[in-house]
Amino acid sequence: MTDNLKGMHLKLWTPATYHIEVEGHLDESWYDRLGGMLIKTRQRADQSTVTTLTGRLKDQAELAGVLNSLYELHLPILKVEVANGK
Numbered sequence: 001m002t003d004n005l006k007g008m009h010l011k012l013w014t015p016a017t018y019h020i021e022v023e024g025h026l027d028e029s030w031y032d033r034l035g036g037m038l039i040k041t042r043q044r045a046d047q048s049t050v051t052t053l054t055g056r057l058k059d060q061a062e063l064a065g066v067l068n069s070l071y072e073l074h075l076p077i078l079k080v081e082v083a084n085g086k
Helices: 060-072
Strands: 016-023 038-043 049-057 077-085
Touching (some): 049 060, 060 077
Antiparallel strands (some): 038 049
């Protein structure tokens, strides 16, 4: 996980905004199941698809739930990044 908090310390129970990238296509209809994260897809030069999820999650338990849902959908996780805290 990349730390962009600039001196702030993230706690398990604090909210934060995350960017998550996965290999493959994820339809925007998964919005509710994935914590209300914004879902965007893009094509790479080799025509493979990467989906980026961006949104504020209430704590790390909610993050774990989103990551678990992506695992259950068989979407390899490429990156998890903290955009900011609190």
